[in-house]
Amino acid sequence: MPEAVAILQRTPAVLDSLLRGLPDGWIAAHEGDQTWSPFDVVGHLIHGERTDWIPRARLILEHGEARPFDTFDRFAQFAASEGRTRASLLDEFAALRAKSLDELAALGLTDVDLDRRGRHPALGVVTLRQLLATWVAHDLDHVVQISRVLARQYSDEVGPWRAYLRIVSGTQG
Amino acid sequence: MPEAVAILQRTPAVLDSLLRGLPDGWIAAHEGDQTWSPFDVVGHLIHGERTDWIPRARLILEHGEARPFDTFDRFAQFAASEGRTRASLLDEFAALRAKSLDELAALGLTDVDLDRRGRHPALGVVTLRQLLATWVAHDLDHVVQISRVLARQYSDEVGPWRAYLRIVSGTQG
Numbered sequence: 001m002p003e004a005v006a007i008l009q010r011t012p013a014v015l016d017s018l019l020r021g022l023p024d025g026w027i028a029a030h031e032g033d034q035t036w037s038p039f040d041v042v043g044h045l046i047h048g049e050r051t052d053w054i055p056r057a058r059l060i061l062e063h064g065e066a067r068p069f070d071t072f073d074r075f076a077q078f079a080a081s082e083g084r085t086r087a088s089l090l091d092e093f094a095a096l097r098a099k100s101l102d103e104l105a106a107l108g109l110t111d112v113d114l115d116r117r118g119r120h121p122a123l124g125v126v127t128l129r130q131l132l133a134t135w136v137a138h139d140l141d142h143v144v145q146i147s148r149v150l151a152r153q154y155s156d157e158v159g160p161w162r163a164y165l166r167i168v169s170g171t172q173g
Numbered sequence: 174m175p176e177a178v179a180i181l182q183r184t185p186a187v188l189d190s191l192l193r194g195l196p197d198g199w200i201a202a203h204e205g206d207q208t209w210s211p212f213d214v215v216g217h218l219i220h221g222e223r224t225d226w227i228p229r230a231r232l233i234l235e236h237g238e239a240r241p242f243d244t245f246d247r248f249a250q251f252a253a254s255e256g257r258t259r260a261s262l263l264d265e266f267a268a269l270r271a272k273s274l275d276e277l278a279a280l281g282l283t284d285v286d287l288d289r290r291g292r293h294p295a296l297g298v299v300t301l302r303q304l305l306a307t308w309v310a311h312d313l314d315h316v317v318q319i320s321r322v323l324a325r326q327y328s329d330e331v332g333p334w335r336a337y338l339r340i341v342s343g344t345q346g
Contacts, residue, residue, distance in 0.1 A: 003196050007323065013190035018183055018316075023176050123333040133330035134338065140324035141340040143191075144317045150180065151313035157306035160296040165307065167314040 001109070004136045009101055011139040012094035015042060018146065020090055027086055029153050038146045042089045043077025045142060049096035051076075053135045054103050060118035060128045061107070068119040174282070177309045182274055184312040185267035188215060191319065193263055200259055202326050211319045215262045216250025218315060222269035224249075226308045227276050233291035233301045234280070241292040 019027065019038055030037045036044070056069050081089060107113070114129040151167045162168050192200060192211055203210045209217070229242050254262060280286070287302040324340040335341050 003198060006195050006199070010191055010195070014187055017186035017190045022179050022183070025176060026179070120333065123336070126333055130330065130332035130334060133327040133332075134334040137324045137327045137331050137334075137338050137341055140320045141338050143320040144324070144340050147313040147316040147320070151310045151317070154306040154310045157303065158310050159303035159306075160293065160299055161303060161307040161310075163296070165310050165314050167317050168310055 001114075001132070004132055005101060005104070007136045007139060008097065011045075011143070012090070012097050014143060015045075015146070016090050016094065020087060026150055026153070029149055031149055031152055035149070036145070038149060039081065039086060039089070040077055041142050041146055042086070042093055043081035043084075044074070045139075046089060046093050046096060047073065047076040047080065048138070049093065049100050053131070054100045056118065056131055057104070057107065057128060060116050060131065061113065063118075065117050065119045065125060068121045071121050174287075174305070177305055178274060178277070180309045180312060181270065184218075184316070185263070185270050187316060188218075188319070189263050189267065192259060199323055199326070202322055204322055204325060208322070209318070211322060212254065212259060212262070213250055214315050214319055215259070215266055216254035216257075217247070218312075219262060219266050219269060220246065220249040220253065221311070222266065222273050226304070227273045229291065229304055230277070230280065230301060233289050233304065234286065236291075238290050238292045238298060241294045244294050 019042070022038075027039050028037050030040075051070065052072050059067060059069060109128070114127065114132070116128050117125050118128070118131070120126050148167055151165070155162065155168050158165060158168060192215070200212050201210050203213075224243065225245050232240060232242060282301070287300065287305070289301050290298050291301065291304070293299050321340055324338070328335065328341050331338060331341060
């Protein structure tokens with residue numbers, strides 16, 4: 001748990017360091033139709049704080065497998081972020097994450113709690129421990145995604161070095 | 174150029190936000206034999222500041238294609254980082270990067286300069302513009318690598334969510 005929280009509490013600052021003040025072209029960059037820009041990803045992370053991680057943890061503790069999680073809306077940010085500034089999204093994500101971690105600490109989870117089971121609407125039975133591990137990996141997955149989207153804006157510009165840059169060539173990472 | 178510099182100047186803070194103070198287990202984590210930990214990657218980036226980006230830019234401006242770049246030592250960090258603390262590596266990377274960007278600004282590169290050609294020992298003819306684009310993509314490639322290495326420490330812990338996490342399943346990102 002302390003290891004997991006160490007990542008979770010850093011993600012807002014990581015995104016802030018990377019995205020705040022970055023020229024607008026980078027923020028709107030994406031990988032083609034139906035892919036997300038860094039701006040979209042921050043909105044997605046905000047929606048996760050509001051509806052996914054802590055709400056699902058509470059559902060597991062209160063209802064176990066009896067009540068499945070609500071389906072997560074992967075597209076909520078397109079409406080929710082409309083007209084918002086990047087700075088306001090970064091601020092909101094940081095505030096919501098701090099609140100989530102306060103709530104997590106207040107739950108005072110024991111090892112027994114972490115083994116409690118809930119029901120994912122598509123994946124079936126999951127444990128609270130798996131939910132928290134997924135929260136961490138999901139953060140990092142989106143740091144990867146944002147970095148990859150930014151790097152791929154230079155896919156052509158790097159010329160022959162394309163062969164050495166796994167992020168550009170797509171061979172890995 | 175301003176877009177490229179905007180990324181380059183942010184990388185030290187991104188890595189600092191993610192890695193400083195993170196529990197030791199995360200910093201030494203890797204993806205198996207012959208793969209790099211976050212600690213190794215910071216050392217590799219330091220070596221790039223010392224021997225790759227600005228030195229190669231100067232070589233292009235001064236010698237063009239006549240003198241190939243020195244081969245970059247991808248393993249230099251294993252000796253150079255030995256016994257160093259993570260904090261000192263992060264500090265050194267930040268200081269070297271700031272110096273590199275000062276030197277880049279002092280070069281006052283024109284569009285004609287950016288089209289100047291040099292010779293990579295393996296890839297052949299490259300332009301200064303390609304070198305600078307590669308510097309940016311290389312930074313982001315290693316932010317991806319570090320985030321991926323960290324996330325994959327939870328490959329088993331996420332349970333059924335593995336199917337949704339591209340960073341863990343390895344399908345992309």
